[in-house]
Amino acid sequence: MNSSQQYSWSLQSNPVLYDLKTACSKNELGKAEHDFTARHGPIQIPTLDGKEQVFTDSEITLQGPKSIWGRSLLIRNLNLSVAEETCSNVFDSGEVRTAEAVFTSPLAGNVIFRENERMETIIFSNLFYVGDDYRSASRHDWKILVTDISDPRRSKKCDYLDIIFDPNSSDDKLCSQTNHSHCKVGDLTRKHGTIAVGATNSRYSKQFFVDTNLPLSAIEGTRKMYLVLYDKNNANRVMTCAEIFLVERREVKALIDMFGVKGHFIFSQRYRMDPTVVNIELKNLNGRAKFYHIHEFPLPPRRLKEENLCSDIAVGGHFNPYGINVSLSPPPGIGTNDKYEVGDLSGKFGTLSDGRNHSDVHVDMNLPLFGPNTIIGRSMVLHKPNKERWICATIGYAAPTITAVATFVYPIVGEVVFRQEKDKPWSETTVLVDLSYADGSVNDTENHAWHVHVNEPSRDFYGWSKRCESAGGHFNPFNVGLTKYSKCNNENPYRCEVGDLTSKSKRIKIAAYKGSTKNRHFYTDVLLPLSGPYSIVGRSLVVHDDFANKVRGNRMACAPIRVVHPLMATVREWKVGTGDSSNITGSMIFSQPTEYDETTTKIELQGLNRLAGGFDVHEVWVPQDKEFPCSADAVYDHFNPFAVSSDVGPSPKVGSSDQYEVGDLSGKYGSLEGKLSLRGEFVDSNLALHGANSIVSRSIVIHKKEKRFRWVCGTVKIEAKKGEAREIVALASFDDSRHLVSGYIRFRQYEYKDGSTSNTWLEVDLKHAGFHNKNITFGHNWAVYVTQVGEDAFSSAEKVRCLASGYRWNPYLVDSKNEIYKKDCNKVNPLRCEMGDLSGKHGPLVIGQKRFVYTDVNLPLVGNYSILGRSVVLFSKNGGDVKLACTNIKPDIHIVSNVAVRKYPTFTVSKFMETMRTLLNTTDFLVSNDIQNSREILDGECLQLKVHFYGAEAYRLQIEFGNLINLGSVQRQDRFGTHTISTYYQPCRTRKS
Known part of the structure; x- marks a missing residue:
């Protein structure tokens, strides 16, 4: 505000909602309940003598039905031709309990209840009609009714509600609008008169009441409470109702964990009528950061070492929903909150200190955690003194979330990610858009409408005519009228179709390629449920093109909206x-809700016996047939996808997580040295379960302190609750001796009960054919091809080898016939690749060197586009185009048998297993022995083995293996005919007593 100015001041009828751009408008604040200017004259800001201005007012009360708490104070400059005004609420300094009832049809809006420590409850309603029947404003009786806990119909809400909320069984003969204590608690009509429903969302649709007999603690009971409005012409007929639910204080955190700086920003707000408290704790700054802001987008998942997660493309610009002109903002720490961008925290609070650490607490009236302009889901960025972006972190959510995604595959690719608090369908939903073209386009396009439609689309998503018609019409479950539809916007969402994301947000841009500044958009929707009866999950998202060919229709692209299930991976078995x-x-248990979240690591270990030292994630899974399963030639080195140098890193627990190898758990969490056991929980921003750098199918190794000996190890395996998901495993097996390579590619994926699927994890173990072949070759392209192969897989003529495989599997018609494809298709942008282009998504293979693990976000093992029943083709070295080898992708059956075999003087397990595989004409990766579970029995005369059988022929191999031991021979039929195979090994018989 300008100095030495006179201001009018008044107490308004309604509270300020800090999440609205129009918070101080007459439409929001209503009429003046107390005109202080008329009674006391204008106020001077600042005062001329620097002293406080004190007034006495007999009409103001802080308690009772006429209490001013919860209302707002409006201050307006009298000296300006264009009004400059500010507003704020009259706060209660004690604890406040908040509840809300949300109405959607035939009238919409919400009713807010807030109870203070003096048992006074303010009620703020904003209700209006949304249909096409042009109803005029009306007034209605209203009550709070409760369900009967013994009535099985209680979930049907309005139809069976008849019990008024009255926990004290009050005698209401003396009930009046000035004597609430003698009223039935839920009889709001007698306490306050009728409630207004406006023709539209306006100042006339809003009302404010103070209730001295409305305890909200009852909402936490076993009965559900509903706010009921009755027909204006019949006070006994229920018109509509809405459940009253508690609204918890929101507290969210941005975890700072980069470049050696550790700490957090914690944001806390009781409700949208209260200020936000910001708690800052940062360590090891050492004067390297000065400015800090909230930016538009969350951090993208890190995939490559050279990625700058804090760049403009990654997190966007400052969050500035009110369009503040930054050139007019005062210097940092000087002006009021409204003079800066919402996200300009260093402007509002002052810059960071030059010292080693920074700790501070601030109160911000313009930093909402509720409503359409919430900061939740966006990012916090620290800048160097030269304003260069340096450190960033995503601002998390206040509670566990449900995440849904629409994945586009043609003719645009990318994702739209929806996130909302779990089982809270009336809470805000954040929407992140990241879309680009799949055809190698060089042009961006703008002004695309986008909507949620009723049905999940079928295969017409790539139709040349009537594209995406199967998606149906816009999702409009509350029958919002379309005649007056111009009033639909993000601050008036109840007047919108639920699926109209265009009006609630804006028209979106489609970038020519991923990585453009135009392919990302983020907004918060206050009416977009991801759970409950009006959920958008299982429906479709449609992107429109107003200039499309009429034959195709204006629907350019569509995608189903499906849930992203949180991942949990564990190590429970140690070898x-x-x-x-x-x-x-x-055990070690890792959990990550989505790829945008940190991973929580829970560790419970016993038996360390003060012998352990470090513990790490290593590159691949633990083999079960090696005598030394944790050795360097078994699980290789630490998992280090970003090539962090461990030689110059900080000591354990000193640095930020990015300063350690991804797999260096003891560096990030602390060593096991001197411990008998460990029980702890850690939050890790550099340990993914989702996406390209997942630790799934890799291993954990616990070292001994002495000489860092690799002591015990276990494979990181996905776990899902029983009945929630099923694991699908497929195998591309190069087990025929005629192949030029030997080994396998195993594919794993989870399918959930709702039809959604996880990433697909690939375990690759390939070497050149021949038992003693140690040749290593590089640069082998690899791909899934459309059809199965047969005898052509073994042709000595290169031109016809694998000819039956057809062409690369590309069900989404990705355009790969131009040079742009080679640049666009990569690990960061896998949806731009043909589905079967594995070398494009993961890079070429090395054959003969070691095993590898890859994670693929677009390689389904179920559904219409499953790769099962197709083939894998490997190409010649150094990027050659000659088909080296191929095999079919079949289900991978896994059977375990306990086999007892009699020992001979020269008996060895390795010789026994090698002989059995030779007889069965199979390989070590289809029939293997679990060395850890082998044991001698019958005083050492026999050995009991646990033998694993894999692949599509696992049942046959198990039967033949058993027959060879128990019967001594078995009939085999192969391409050479039927013949008998036999062995001299004998089963272990129990000795006679």
């Missing part, structure tokens, strides 16, 4: 090398 021993038991 130890032959000749060593371990008492280690327990």
Whole structure:
């Protein structure tokens, strides 16, 4: 505000909602209940003598039905031709309980209840009609009714509600609008008169009441409470109702964990009528940061070492929903909150200190955690003194969320991600758009409408005519009228179709390629349920093109909206090398809701016996047939996808997580040295379960302190609750001796009960054919091809080898016939690749060197576009185009048998297994022995083995293996005919007593 100015001041009828751009308008604040200017004259800001201005007013009360708490104070400059005004609420400094009832049809809006420590409850209603029947404003009786806990029909809400909320069984003979204590608690009509429903959302649709007998603690009971409005012409007929639910204080955090700086920003707000408290704790700044802002987008998942997660493309510009002209903002720490961008925290609070650490607490009247302009889901960015972006972190959510995604595959690619608090369909939903073209276009396009439609689309998503017609019409479950539809916007969402994202947000842009500044958009929708009866999950998202060919229609692209399930991965089984021993038991449990979230690591280990040292994630899974399963040639080095140098890194627990290798858990969490056991929980911003750098199918190794000996190890495996999901495993097996390569590619994916699927994890173990072949070759392209192969897989003529495989699997018609494809298709942008282009998505293969793990976001094992029943083709080295080898992708059956075999003087397990595989004409990766579970029985005369059988022929292999031991021979039929195979190994018989 300008200095030495006179201002009018008044107490308004309604509270300020800090999440609205129009918060101080007459439409929001209503009429003046107390005109202080008329009674006391204008106020001077600042005062001429620097002293406080004190007034006495006999009409103001802080308690009772006429209490001013919860209302707003409006201050307006009298000296300006264009009004300059500010507003704020009259706050209660004690604890406040908040509840809300949301109405959607035939009238819409909400009713807010707030109770203070003096048991006074303010009620603020904003209700209006949304249909096409042009109803005029009306007034209605209203009550709070409760369900009967013994009535099985209680979930049907309005139809069976008849019990008024009255926990004290009040005698209401003396009930009046000035004597609430003698009223039935839920009889709001007698306490306050009728409630107004406006013809539209306006100042006339809003009302404010103070109730001295409305305890909200009852909402936490076993009965549900409903706010009921009755027909204006019949006070006994229910017109509509809405459940009253508690609204919890929101507290969200941005976890700072980069470049050695650790700490957090914690944002806390009781409700949209209250200020936001900001708590800042930062360590190890050392004067390297000065400015800090909230930016538009969340951080993208990190995929490559060279990615700048804090760039303009990644997190966008400052969050500035009110369009503040930054050139007019005062210097940092000087002006009032409204003079800066919402996200300009260093402008509002002052810059960071030059010292090592920074700790501070601020109160912000313009930093909402509720409503359409919430900061939740966006990012926090710290800038260097030269304003260069340096450190960033996503601002998390206040509670566990449900996440849904619409994945586009043609003719645009990318995702639209929806996130909302779990099981709270009336809470805000954040929407992140990241879309670009799939055809190698060089042009961006703008002004695309986008809507949620009723049905999940069928295969017409790539039709040349009537595209996406199967998606049906706009999703409009509350029958919002379309005649007066111009009033639909993000601050008036109840007047919108639920699916009209265009009007509630804006028209979107489609970028020519991923990485453009135009392919991302983020907004918050206050009426877009992801759970409950009006959920958008299972429907479709349609992007429109107003200039499309009439034959195709204006629907350019569509995608189903499906849930992204949180991932949990565990290590529960620990293996130890032959000749060593371990008492280690327990588990490591990793959980990550989505790829945009941190991973929580829970560790419970016993039996460490003060012998352990470090523990790490290693590159690949633990083999079950090696005598030393944790050795360097078994699980290789630490998982380090970003090539962090461990030689110059900080000591354990000192640095930020990005300064350690991804797999260096003891660096990030602390060493196991000197511990008998460990029980702890850690939050890790650099340990993914989702996406390209997932640790799933890799391993954990616990080292001994002495010489960093690799002591015990276990494979990181996905876990899902029983009945929630099923694991699908497929195998491309190069087990025929005629193949030029030997080994396998195993594919794993989870399918959930709702039809959604996880990423697909690939385990690759390939070497050149021949038992003693140690050749290593590089640059082998690999792909899934459309059809199966047969005898052509073994042709010696290169031109016809694998000819039956057809062409690369490309069900989404990705255009790969131009040079742009080679640049666009990569690990960061896998949806731009043909589905079967594995080398495009993951890079070329190395054959003969070691095993590899990959994660693929677009390689389904179920559904119309499953790769099962197709083939994998490997190409010649150094990027050659000659088909080296191919095999079919079949279901991978896994069977385990316990086999007892009699030992001979020269018996060895390795010789026994090699002989059995030779007889069965199979390989070590289809029939393998779990060395960890082999044991001698019958005083050492026999050995009991646990044998694993894999692949599409696992049942046959198990039967033939058993027959060879128990019967001594078995009939085999192969391409050479039927013949008998036999063995001299004998089963272990129980000795006679």
